[in-house]
Amino acid sequence: MSNLNATDTLETVAANPVEGIDQSSGNFSYDVKYEFDAGTGINERVVDYISGVKKEAAWLREFRQNALKTFQAKPLPTHWATRDLEAINFDKIRYYLSSGQKPKRTWDEVPDDIKRTFERLGIPEQERKFLAGVEAQFDSEAAYSNIKEAVSKQGVIFVNSTEGLREHPEIFRKWFGKVIPTGDNKFSALNSAAFSGGSFIYVPPGVKVSHPLQAYFRINAENFGQFERTLIICDEGSEVTYMEGCTAPKFSTSTLHSAVVELVALKGAKIQYITVQNWASNVFNLVTKRGLAHEEAEIKWIDCNIGSRLTMKYPGVVLKGRKARGEVISIALANDGQHQDTGAKMIHAADETTSTIVAKSISVGQGRSTYRGVVHIPRHLKGCKNNTECDALLINSNSRTDTYPAITVRGDRHAVQHEASVSKVSEEQIFYLQQRGLTEGQAMSLSVNGFINDLARQFPMEYSVELKRLIDLEMEGSVG
Amino acid sequence: MSSLEIKHLHVSIGDKEIVKGLTLTVQSGEVHAIMGPNGTGKSTLAKAIAGHPDYTITSGDVLLDGTSILEKEADERARAGIFLAFQYPSEIPGVSIANFLRAALQARMAEGEEIDASGYYKQLYREMDLLKIDRKFTARSVNEGFSGGEKKRCEILQMAMLRPKFSLMDETDSGLDIDALRIVADGVNHLRGPELGVLMITHYQRLLSYIVPDFVHVMYDGRIVKSGDKSLALELEAKGYDWVKQELVHA
Numbered sequence: 001m002s003n004l005n006a007t008d009t010l011e012t013v014a015a016n017p018v019e020g021i022d023q024s025s026g027n028f029s030y031d032v033k034y035e036f037d038a039g040t041g042i043n044e045r046v047v048d049y050i051s052g053v054k055k056e057a058a059w060l061r062e063f064r065q066n067a068l069k070t071f072q073a074k075p076l077p078t079h080w081a082t083r084d085l086e087a088i089n090f091d092k093i094r095y096y097l098s099s100g101q102k103p104k105r106t107w108d109e110v111p112d113d114i115k116r117t118f119e120r121l122g123i124p125e126q127e128r129k130f131l132a133g134v135e136a137q138f139d140s141e142a143a144y145s146n147i148k149e150a151v152s153k154q155g156v157i158f159v160n161s162t163e164g165l166r167e168h169p170e171i172f173r174k175w176f177g178k179v180i181p182t183g184d185n186k187f188s189a190l191n192s193a194a195f196s197g198g199s200f201i202y203v204p205p206g207v208k209v210s211h212p213l214q215a216y217f218r219i220n221a222e223n224f225g226q227f228e229r230t231l232i233i234c235d236e237g238s239e240v241t242y243m244e245g246c247t248a249p250k251f252s253t254s255t256l257h258s259a260v261v262e263l264v265a266l267k268g269a270k271i272q273y274i275t276v277q278n279w280a281s282n283v284f285n286l287v288t289k290r291g292l293a294h295e296e297a298e299i300k301w302i303d304c305n306i307g308s309r310l311t312m313k314y315p316g317v318v319l320k321g322r323k324a325r326g327e328v329i330s331i332a333l334a335n336d337g338q339h340q341d342t343g344a345k346m347i348h349a350a351d352e353t354t355s356t357i358v359a360k361s362i363s364v365g366q367g368r369s370t371y372r373g374v375v376h377i378p379r380h381l382k383g384c385k386n387n388t389e390c391d392a393l394l395i396n397s398n399s400r401t402d403t404y405p406a407i408t409v410r411g412d413r414h415a416v417q418h419e420a421s422v423s424k425v426s427e428e429q430i431f432y433l434q435q436r437g438l439t440e441g442q443a444m445s446l447s448v449n450g451f452i453n454d455l456a457r458q459f460p461m462e463y464s465v466e467l468k469r470l471i472d473l474e475m476e477g478s479v480g
Numbered sequence: 481m482s483s484l485e486i487k488h489l490h491v492s493i494g495d496k497e498i499v500k501g502l503t504l505t506v507q508s509g510e511v512h513a514i515m516g517p518n519g520t521g522k523s524t525l526a527k528a529i530a531g532h533p534d535y536t537i538t539s540g541d542v543l544l545d546g547t548s549i550l551e552k553e554a555d556e557r558a559r560a561g562i563f564l565a566f567q568y569p570s571e572i573p574g575v576s577i578a579n580f581l582r583a584a585l586q587a588r589m590a591e592g593e594e595i596d597a598s599g600y601y602k603q604l605y606r607e608m609d610l611l612k613i614d615r616k617f618t619a620r621s622v623n624e625g626f627s628g629g630e631k632k633r634c635e636i637l638q639m640a641m642l643r644p645k646f647s648l649m650d651e652t653d654s655g656l657d658i659d660a661l662r663i664v665a666d667g668v669n670h671l672r673g674p675e676l677g678v679l680m681i682t683h684y685q686r687l688l689s690y691i692v693p694d695f696v697h698v699m700y701d702g703r704i705v706k707s708g709d710k711s712l713a714l715e716l717e718a719k720g721y722d723w724v725k726q727e728l729v730h731a
Contacts, residue, residue, distance in 0.1 A: 423573075427533065432570035434554040435530050435563075436584040436638065443555075446583055450574030450621070 038096035044068065047193050050096045054162050054196070057169070067182045067192030074186040082339060084310050088284055093225040093256055095194045135160060136216040137197045137228060147213075155204040156240075158213050161229045164200025171202050175233055179262035179292045179318070187312075188288040191227045191260040198228030198259065203238040203269075212241040212274075212460065217257075225256040232262070234269035234297075243274040243463065255283045257308075263291030263299055267321065270298045276463055278470055279308035281337060287313045290345070293353075295321030302459060305332040305340050306470050314372060316345030319353035319384075330359040331452050331467070334367030334399075335474055343372035343404075352383040359390040360452050363399030364444075364474070371403045379410035388418045393451045395425050395444060423451075445475035482508045482545050482561070482645045484529075484677060489540035491521070491528040498524040500702030501540070504679075506646060511678040513688055515713065516699035517721045522681045523567060525699075526648040530564040531557045544645070559588055561645030565635040565652050571623040577634065578604065578618040581641050588642075607640040611667045629660030636667040646677045653687035665690030685717035698724050 036053050038046045047068050051061040076085045135158070147158045157168060164172050182192040199215045217228060234240055257279065265271045271291065279285055285308040291299035301315035317326025328344035346355035361369035369392060377384045386409075392401035401422060409416050425447045433443035448471050449456070456464045484506045491499035498521040506512050514522055528535040529542055531554035541548050549557050572580060581604065586595050608615060611633050623631050632652055639647055649668070653661055668691050672678070680693065688696070688710065696713045698706040700721075705728060706712065716723070 426570070429570040429572060431532055431554060432566065433572070435558050435566075436580075436642065437555055437558040437587040438583060439555050439587070440553070442583065442587060446575055446580070447572065450572055453574035 034097045036096065036098040038094065040094055041091040042068065042071075042093070042095050042190075042194060046095055050194060050196060053096070053098070056165070059173075060165065063177070063182075064193050064195075067189050070183045071186060071189035071193055074183070074189060076186060081312060082310065082341065084339065085284075085286075088256060090190075095225050095227070096196060097224060098196075135199055135214070137218060137226075148211075151209055151211075151213075154207045154209075156207060156209060157200065157202040159200050161198040161200045161231065162196065164231070168200070168202065171233060172200060172231065175262065175264050176231060177262075179264060179290050180260055180288050184288060187258045187286040188260050191229060191258050191288070194225065194227045195229035195260065196227060198230040198261075199232070199242070200230070201232040201240065201242065203232075203234045203240045205235040205266075206237045207235075208239040209241070212243050214243045214245070216245050217259075225258065227257075228259045230259065230261040231264075232271060232273070233264045234266060234271050236266045237268040238266075239270040241272040241274065241460075243276075243460070245276050245278075255280070257283055257285045257287070259287045259289075261287070261289040263289075265291060265293045265297035265299050265324075267295045268297060269294070270300075272300045272302065273315075274302040274459065274463060276304045276306075276466055276470070277308075278306045279311075281307060281309055281335075283308045285311040285313065287311075289313065289315040291315075291317045291326070293317055293319050293321065293324035293326055295350075296323045297321060298325040298327075300327040300329070301344070302329045303331070303342070304463075304467055305330075305342055306474060307335075308338060308340075310339045310341065312341045314343045314345050314374070316347065316374075317355065318347045318349060319355060320349050321353075322350045323352045323354075324350060325353070326355040328357045328359070329455050329458065330357075330361075331455055332359075332361040332369050333448070333471065333474055334361065334363045334369040336365035336367055339368045339370070341370040341372065343370075343374075345374040346376070346386060347374075348377040348381060348384045348386070351381050353381075354385040356386070357388040357390070358455060359388075360393070360455060361390075361401060362393045362395065362448050362451065363401050364395040366398060366400075368400040368402075370401070371405070373405045373407070375405075375407040375409070375416065377409045377411070377414050377416070381411065382413035384409075384414045386414075386416045388416075390420045391451070392420075392422045393425065393448065394422065395448075397424075441476040442472075445472045448475060481674075482677065483543070484562075484646045484679070485541075485543040485546075486525075486529070487541045487543065489525070489528070489542065490538045491524055492536045492538050493524070493534060497538070498535075498702055499528065502699075502703055504697065504704060506677040506679055508645060508677045509674045510695065511672065511680060511691065511693045512695045512697060513680045513682060513693035513713065514697050514699050514704075515682060515685075515716060518683065520699045521702045522699055523650050526564055526650045526679070526681055529557075529648060530554060530562060555587070558642075558644075563639050563642060563644030563647045565632075565639060565647060565649040567651040567654060569623045569631050569635055571621070571626075573621055573624055575622050576619050577622055577637075580622045581638060584638070584642060604641065607637055610670055611637055611640070612663050613637060628655030629657065629664075632656055632660065632664050633667070636664055636671075640667065640671055644676070646679065647671075649678060649680045651681055651683065653682055653684065661687065662690060685713045688713045700724055700728065 038049050047064045051064055078085055180188050182189050203209060232242060263271050293299045299317045303315055305311045315328050319326050326346050330342050332340035332342045334340040343359060344357040357373055359371050363369045371390045373388055375386045390403055403420055405418060407418060429447060430443045433446060449468055456467055486502055486504045489499055489502045516522055524535060528537055537550055542550055544560055582595060582600060605615060613633055652664060693710055696708055696710060697704045706724060
């Protein structure tokens, strides 16, 4: 396309990855002339503009406008969260940017510059290798979306949320905003007002999607806010694994990523949701993720947070049906100047429900990691179980870690266990590894990888390789 | 043929001088034993040569094949062929022995070169068999929950895999029962040969009946005060370190 002027603004990729999506190479951007641009700041006019571009139904436009009011009315949660949130200038952010094209179904149709972006990030080689479907979002809208025929024949729907709302309103509307109501928090309200993109997945009863579905989120523009909205519904007895990766280039001003992800696992269904994100160090990453598990259903969040200036994210499961299971596995790495404020929420709302939280954080240099956990088991239930383990690893003496577990268990028919540990990579350990020939960076990297090894083993191969590589890069860079 | 020359070495920890002018040359193929009472600077010597950041070399030099290694980081010295068998090896939680050794070998390869996995495991299993280490060991985290004997055998296994030019063995016999000692000694003897020089630090003569040294040095108060062949070790065992102290006083 002639109006797209692609220039490679930053240095090229370092080492070529062996496999996996090369998120470390995310630090580049292209000059793209956007056909649709909502300008800066958010108000009723901007919300109408977004809704108009998307040709949305009246109910949705109203939903957005109400959400905007909620967003404006709610204060920043600085009474418990970091005051760094005050650095976000909501009036300077651009809320919607799109080059106007519909998502392409074949790779060849994708415009060259966007194609180049995703090719550098390893898509669609990734897709050819093992994915059942992939969706790639460039700023506000999906640029590429493809689902393998076999999966599509089983009745699985995997489209972006705009298309989902348009083509499948009967399923979408039933669950949309039900797991995470607009007013859940200030950022879920902002997302509800400005959302664009994200995935919509529906898996019919009994269908087990054998390969993972994947989405890729890419912020390309400066001062931009990405507000994707994902809704996954697994009907009775079905199973799906969904993986998402995120990157953004390094800009001098901050960028906001504020997603809302809702999962619904109906009776006996299983959803596994995997995130590996590597945001640039000026991204505010404020995401609300929650799943609703019906009877005997299982929802598992695997969440790896690397990069960003501030991440606040506490994936949760509402255990609504008897014998439902919820699990959160969280890995966070906070490097210099970064704050990973992550954790999990487990809301037990039925008998014999079980939940597990394993959170591991690594703080490097001046990095700061915070664990916040909520486990709630009310008095009228019986036979509920929770097991929480949070371990922190400090690399330097000036790193910081805090743990805020909030466990409310009433009644006497439950079993709850909480373990926490803080350890430090000692100088002796580093010397030992260096004496075997590893550089200081390699020594730290091996120690960190050892620390998370038991969790990383649970990941699909491609993602554990990717995670290891990201940690290698972070640790190499942290050695002065 | 390689040489490790320690020349008039002075080493301090903080303000305290521990090694006070030590000179010693080890050639490949030779096994030198350094004996001496506790607190004379034996371990300090080994760690300083290996490049531990807490130990400051205030004067003197250490040359590997004629080139000073003092400006090199610990990992560069290791890759140049210096191996330290630790008295108290660190635990590395979550890192298996197999992955650890692989990373160490990989670190010695040129950029872009990849280790051959099947050849690697072949070599690893061969060395483990020689040291009578159960193959299941490869999956265990390095030194985590190991007994004293397992830790020391693991050190020798690493030495066998990394094939250094010079090995500094720091109190390798400490904490070993007689069976473990024999296995460790067999391992060292197996590695002994024209390619390897050994500097063996020990408090007791016991180890030296299993690993027979070519040279024995007695270290006292940061210096080598007496050198000889293996008979010196026996003499020391019979007369005790006080004998050396006495001699020094009279000298």
